[in-house]
Structures are given as structure tokens and as C-alpha cells.
Amino acid sequence: MNGAYFVGIDAGSSATKCVVLAADGKMLGHAVVPSGFDYVEAAEAALTGALGGTPCTREGIGFCVSTGYGRKNIAWADRQVTEITCHARGAREWYPQVRGIVDIGGQDTKFIWIDGRGELIDYRMNSKCAAGTGTFLESVAVRLGVPLASIDDLAMSSTARSILNSYCTVFTGTEVIERIKAGEPRQDISMGLFRSIAARVFEMSAARDGPIAATGGVVAHCKAMRRALEEILAAPLLLPPLPQQAGAYGAALLAREMAAETDSPQRAQSSQREQSVER
Amino acid sequence: MGAAVKRVEIQAQQRLRTLMRDYFLDLDAAARDPQRRVAWCTSVGPCEILAAFGFATYFPENHGALLGAKKVSHQYIPLAVSAGYCAESCSYMNSDIGAAIGGYSPLQEAYGIAGPPKPDLLAYNTNQCREVQDWFEFFGRRHNAPVFGICPPRQLGEVTPAHVAFVRGELERLIHQIEGRFGLSLDRRRLEEVVALSSRASTLWREALETARARPAPIVFWDGLIQMAPVILMRGSRLAVEYYETLLAEMKQRVHDGIGAVPGEQYRIYWEGMPVWPRVRDLSEKCLELRAAVVASTYCNSWAFEEYAGGDPLEWMARTSTEIFINRAESFKEPFLLDMFERFAIDGAVFHNARTCPNNTNSRFGLAQRLREQHNAAVLVIDGDLSDQRFFSTAQTMTNLEAFIEQLETRRRSGNARRPAAQGAGR
Numbered sequence: 001m002n003g004a005y006f007v008g009i010d011a012g013s014s015a016t017k018c019v020v021l022a023a024d025g026k027m028l029g030h031a032v033v034p035s036g037f038d039y040v041e042a043a044e045a046a047l048t049g050a051l052g053g054t055p056c057t058r059e060g061i062g063f064c065v066s067t068g069y070g071r072k073n074i075a076w077a078d079r080q081v082t083e084i085t086c087h088a089r090g091a092r093e094w095y096p097q098v099r100g101i102v103d104i105g106g107q108d109t110k111f112i113w114i115d116g117r118g119e120l121i122d123y124r125m126n127s128k129c130a131a132g133t134g135t136f137l138e139s140v141a142v143r144l145g146v147p148l149a150s151i152d153d154l155a156m157s158s159t160a161r162s163i164l165n166s167y168c169t170v171f172t173g174t175e176v177i178e179r180i181k182a183g184e185p186r187q188d189i190s191m192g193l194f195r196s197i198a199a200r201v202f203e204m205s206a207a208r209d210g211p212i213a214a215t216g217g218v219v220a221h222c223k224a225m226r227r228a229l230e231e232i233l234a235a236p237l238l239l240p241p242l243p244q245q246a247g248a249y250g251a252a253l254l255a256r257e258m259a260a261e262t263d264s265p266q267r268a269q270s271s272q273r274e275q276s277v278e279r
Numbered sequence: 280m281g282a283a284v285k286r287v288e289i290q291a292q293q294r295l296r297t298l299m300r301d302y303f304l305d306l307d308a309a310a311r312d313p314q315r316r317v318a319w320c321t322s323v324g325p326c327e328i329l330a331a332f333g334f335a336t337y338f339p340e341n342h343g344a345l346l347g348a349k350k351v352s353h354q355y356i357p358l359a360v361s362a363g364y365c366a367e368s369c370s371y372m373n374s375d376i377g378a379a380i381g382g383y384s385p386l387q388e389a390y391g392i393a394g395p396p397k398p399d400l401l402a403y404n405t406n407q408c409r410e411v412q413d414w415f416e417f418f419g420r421r422h423n424a425p426v427f428g429i430c431p432p433r434q435l436g437e438v439t440p441a442h443v444a445f446v447r448g449e450l451e452r453l454i455h456q457i458e459g460r461f462g463l464s465l466d467r468r469r470l471e472e473v474v475a476l477s478s479r480a481s482t483l484w485r486e487a488l489e490t491a492r493a494r495p496a497p498i499v500f501w502d503g504l505i506q507m508a509p510v511i512l513m514r515g516s517r518l519a520v521e522y523y524e525t526l527l528a529e530m531k532q533r534v535h536d537g538i539g540a541v542p543g544e545q546y547r548i549y550w551e552g553m554p555v556w557p558r559v560r561d562l563s564e565k566c567l568e569l570r571a572a573v574v575a576s577t578y579c580n581s582w583a584f585e586e587y588a589g590g591d592p593l594e595w596m597a598r599t600s601t602e603i604f605i606n607r608a609e610s611f612k613e614p615f616l617l618d619m620f621e622r623f624a625i626d627g628a629v630f631h632n633a634r635t636c637p638n639n640t641n642s643r644f645g646l647a648q649r650l651r652e653q654h655n656a657a658v659l660v661i662d663g664d665l666s667d668q669r670f671f672s673t674a675q676t677m678t679n680l681e682a683f684i685e686q687l688e689t690r691r692r693s694g695n696a697r698r699p700a701a702q703g704a705g706r
């Protein structure tokens with residue numbers, strides 16, 4: 001290991017997040033940029049953003065872990081780790097008591113369960129459909145012609161217990177229009193939208209108990225999402241200081257741990273995934 | 280970077296290619312020969328009876344799998360849907376019906392034949408699902424051929440003599456139907472011979488699969504998907520027996536030489552449910568990269584029947600087709616799977632939730648979760664389909680698999696891995 005700083009980069013489908021840690025694990029910088037068309041370019045921009053204002057330069061990076069949908073595209077990362085492991089690691093650093101992690105991202109939603117040692121017990125990801133993800137919310141917002149932030153504000157002012165019933169993104173859009181026509185208040189329709197996402201998330205919860213933290217961009221930006229989750233989980237959620245950066249933070253923490261392991265020659269030898277395989 | 284590792288191909292494969300070619304060319308010839316008859320049959324029988332009557336036997340499920348592996352199912356399914364079949368019904372059935380309507384068959388390119396042989400008879404067994412019945416009915420109407428079948432009692436916990444006696448009666452009924460329809464008389468001696476050969480092939484197949492108890496495993500699920508063809512298509516023939524003798528010898532030699540199907544095998548995985556045919560290559564390569572050897576599966580084991588020790592061949596057929604895993608209750612499946620996990624020293628199990636095959640999916644009634652919670656098994660459920668790639672997300676699944684291996688890695692490090700009792704058989 002050369003450099004004294006550790007970097008985690010989370011190349012998500014909508015946003016790329018980066019976190020820089022000092023040698024002692026303290027977070028020095030972080031950034032979120034849109035992923036756009038080019039994961040590599042976005043990763044560069046996120047890294048530049050996260051390094052800005054820190055004493056760390058690119059040369060000072062000791063180890064980097066990439067995660068997220070585009071993790072394999074970041075050639076300069078030393079290791080790739082899935083977002084499941086990274087989100088769990090990040091959330092646990094903020095809340096050692098955490099057992100469940102709900103992550104609502106742009107294209108996928110995850111429910112992760114860990115034990116007291118931080119070991120992954122169980123996890124679920126939405127399979128193919130975008131219902132229950134950030135993309136789902138955005139598509140309904142586009143259909144309504146209002147910014148996502150307004151839907152959030154509207155939802156927070158609702159007092160009704162409405163929920164949208166459709167399972168798929170397209171049908172939900174249609175259901176929203178029908179309800180508008182039927183004269184249902186916009187606040188209630190908006191809150192119903194968040195509740196329908198929360199219901200999808202709840203299905204992934206595997207009926208387990210324990211303190212739950214919420215991460216990801218949707219939770220970071222929408223108060224109504226947190227409200228809907230707390231209602232359905234019937235428990236207060238732990239909300240990290242930087243929910244959207246939880247994966248990148250976890251990746252940076254893992255980078256720091258992996259650097260320590262690869263420093264020990266014994267570990268370096270047993271690193272299993274580094275041999276190339278031909279078929 | 281460490282040294283590059285080369286995967287050693289299975290030698291018997293050469294012979295398998297010839298066998299398959301001969302099999303399909305013979306079917307094609309049989310369909311055009313007025314002296315011969317062709318029967319279509321479900322993969323779990325009753326092919327022995329058909330063979331004893333002298334029918335050349337063809338298996339539409341194999342054609343469904345070929346369409347899936349060719350990655351064309353989703354192009355033909357809409358043709359079946361427009362003909363009134365639900366888009367979420369069996370994608371083997373839908374793609375096979377759709378391909379027939381669209382005039383396509385992968386057999387055209389592979390063997391230069393027009394497609395599946397025209398049937399004189401279709402015989403099904405609903406021990407796996409009712410879909411096969413309606414699938415065969417479609418082709419019965421299309422080819423104006425009789426459709427006969429047997430309907431064993433389904434989803435059994437314990438299999439009782441009364442169940443077996445009932446199914447035996449179903450088989451007798453089928454024999455009478457065929458005799459009446461075609462003016463034939465079943466040679467019961469011949470049936471005994473066919474059943475003995477069928478059982479022998481199946482036993483050898485099971486022994487070949489069992490060699491994967493060794494570390495490293497000489498054969499994995501992905502190989503099994505190819506190697507299992509003769510035990511389905513040529514069961515009851517000497518060719519299948521000879522083939523599995525060769526394969527078994529090769530696998531034993533591999534165990535002796537320490538040759539693994541996954542070089543540097545680190546994790547031992549169980550695959551529950553149907554394969555994802557259009558993504559077999561991607562999945563096997565991902566497993567290779569992750570050093571994960573899929574050493575056992577319910578699917579490949581489904582044709583590993585109990586040995587026939589002489590006596591009433593119909594009784595053996597009735598028993599095997601009733602006792603088969605897919606036809607059992609979860610009270611049977613749960614201990615069966617746990618036993619497989621022990622014997623193959625499994626680190627984790629992947630359950631494939633196949634969208635269009637609830638019959639061969641076992642994650643829909645809490646079984647996966649019970650194995651995880653009550654038996655500390657590491658279990659992953661992935662969503663997909665056997666043939667229709669529109670129900671499968673490669674990126675999501677690959678992330679799921681990688682995360683699963685990360686989970687197994689942490690379990691191992693923390694000493695929380697489920698430690699199986701038996702290991703390394705066959706060495």
C-alpha cells in the first residue's frame with residue numbers, strides 16, 4: 001500500500017457517489033454526480049468532487065473499492081464489491097445496532113439483513129421490474145408533469161390513508177390519472193404513491209425484526225418515502241447523515257480493510273479472485 | 280494476477296454429439312418411413328412402454344429447452360399467446376407451440392431436418408405438471424394424432440402402495456389404449472428388457488453425478504445439462520447405457536487425477552429448480568469466475584431413478600414416476616434437500632424462481648426461508664425463467680450471485696458456515 005487515503009465509489013444507475021477516507025477511517029470528503037451515459041466520466045467527476053477540499057490527491061489513494069451497477073467499468077478501482085455488502089458495511093458504521101437496511105436506488109431496491117457481527121444473513125433485490133424504485137417515482141412525476149420535490153411536499157401534507165394499488169409502473173401512472181379524474185386530492189394521491197413503494201419494499205423484508213436503517217437517493221430526497229416506510233414497518237427508521245452515500249461509504253471502509261489485509265503477505269496469497277480463468 | 284487456469288473439457292462429449300445427431304436423424308427417418316411409428320413423450324415417461332411397442336420416441340420438452348438455449352423463445356411465445364395460451368404459462372410449451380406455428384425449429388440448423396417428427400401418438404405423464412397435457416393436446420389436434428396419458432396422484436408426502444397400484448393401473452390402461460388404437464400387442468418380455476436398460480442408464484447417470492461429491496468436483500450442473508440428454512432421450516436403449524459407462528469412467532478418472540470442473544474450486548453450490556437456458560453460458564462463466572462449483576442440482580438428479588431389480592416392470596415405472604421429486608410435497612422435499620446439502624458438502628443453495636414454471640420452482644411456499652432460518656443454510660433466490668429471457672435480468676442476477684459469494688466468504692471467515700458431515704466421497 002502506498003497512499004494513505006481510501007476511496008469508495010458507487011456507480012449507480014442514476015447517480016455516482018464517491019467517499020474519501022483518511023487512514024484512521026474518518027470521512028474527509030464525498031460527492032454525488034449524475035451517472036449520465038458514461039460511468040467512467042461520472043466516476044472521474046465524483047472522485048474530483050470528493051477529493052476537493054481534502055488534503056488527498058489521486059496519488060495519495062491507497063486502495064479503492066468500486067460498487068454499484070457500473071462497478072466493473074471503473075478500471076482504476078482495486079476491487080469490486082457488490083452494493084449489497086457495501087450498503088450493509090456503510091450503514092453498520094453509522095449504526096452498530098442496525099440489523100436491517102432498506103436501500104431504494106434509481107433502478108433497484110434492496111432489503112438487507114445482517115447479524116450482530118455485521119455478517120450478511122439475507123438479502124432481497126427487486127428482480128426486473130422498476131416498481132418500487134426511484135425510476136418508478138420519476139416516471140410518475142414525468143407523467144404528472146411536476147417535479148419530484150413537489151410530489152414529496154404534496155404527500156407530506158396528506159392526512160388520508162390512501163395507497164395506489166397497481167403493481168407496475170405503467171399501470172400506476174394510469175391509476176394516478178384515474179384518481180385525478182375522480183377528484184381525489186393530489187396530496188393523497190402523492191402519499192399513496194410512496195405507500196405503494198413502501199409496500200413493495202415490505203414484501204422483501206422477510207418478516208425479520210431489528211433496527212432498520214434506510215439508505216439511497218429516494219430516502220435522502222423524499223421525506224414522504226421515510227414516512228411511508230415507517231408506517232408500514234411500524235418502527236422508526238434510522239436515517240444516516242448521508243443516506244445516498246451509504247454504498248460509497250461502505251466501499252471506502254472496505255477499501256481500508258482490504259488494504260490492511262493485502263498488506264499482510266499471507267492474505268495477499270490467498271486472495272482467490274485474482275487468478276484469471278480461461279474457458 | 281496469478282497463473283491462468285484452463286478448464287478441462289469432458290472427452291465423452293465428442294461421442295455425445297454423434298449420438299444426438301444419430302438420434303434426431305433416426306427420428307426424422309422414422310417419421311417418413313410408413314413401416315415405423317413415432318411417439319411424442321414427456322421427459323419423465325412413460326417412454327419405456329412406447330419403446331417396448333417399437334415407437335421411435337421424441338421429447339418436446341427437449342425442443343423447448345433447445346429453443347431457450349438458442350435464445351429465440353421470446354420470439355415465438357407471442358405466436359402461442361395470440362393462439363390463446365397465457366404469456367405466463369410454461370415457456371417451453373409456449374415457445375414450442377409458437378415455433379410450430381412460425382415454422383421454425385433449431386433442429387433445422389443443427390441436423391438439417393425440417394423439425395420435430397410428425398407424431399403417430401402423443402403420450403404424457405402429468406406427474407410433473409398439467410401443462411404437458413394441454414401442450415400435447417395442441418399437437419394432437421394439429422397432427423390429428425391420438426393423445427393418451429397417465430395422471431398420477433400429485434404432490435405426495437409419503438408414497439403408499441395404494442398410490443403405486445393406482446399408477447400401475449393407469450399404465451395398464453395406457454397399454455390397452457395403444458394396443459386397441461394401433462392393433463398391437465405389447466411384448467412384456469421386451470418391456471422388462473427396456474426397463475432394465477432404462478434403470479441401468481439412470482443408475483450410471485446417478486453415479487456420474489455422485490462423483491461431484493469429490494473435491495474438486497469433476498462435473499458441475501452446467502456440464503450435467505448437456506450430459507443428461509441420453510438419460511432423457513435414449514433411456515431404455517443400450518446406447519444410453521454405454522454412454523454413461525464411458526462418462527462415469529471418465530469422471531472417476533478425473534477424481535483420481537484431481538481434475539475439477541471449476542479450476543480452483545472455492546465454493547460448492549446447489550442449484551434448485553430449472554436452468555435458465557438462454558443464460559446458461561453467462562451463468563456458468565460467472566460461477567467459474569467466482570470459483571463456485573455448482574456440484575449438485577435437483578434438475579439433473581430428476582432422472583436418477585432407483586434401480587430396477589427385476590420383477591414387475593410396470594410396478595417399477597409406477598413407483599419411479601410417482602416418487603419423482605417434482606411430484607412430492609414439501610414435507611419430502613425439505614429433508615431431501617438437506618440430505619443433498621450434507622452429502623455434497625454444499626456451502627450455499629441457489630433457488631431459481633422460474634416465472635413460468637411454478638411446478639419446478641420450490642421457493643414459492645417458504646421452503647427457501649425455512650432452510651435458511653431453521654437449518655442455517657445459505658440460500659439465494661433468483662428470479663428468472665427457463666426459456667423466456669424477458670423474465671430474467673442479467674445485471675440483477677449477476678449482482679445477486681456475487682453478493683451471495685461475498686456472503687459465503689464472510690460466513691466462512693466468521694466460522695458460521697453450515698458444516699456438512701460427509702465430504703470428499705469417491706476419492
Ligand code: SF4
Binds near residue numbers: 407
Ligand atoms: S414442469 Fe414446468 S417447464 Fe416442464 S413442462 Fe411443466 S410447466 Fe413446463
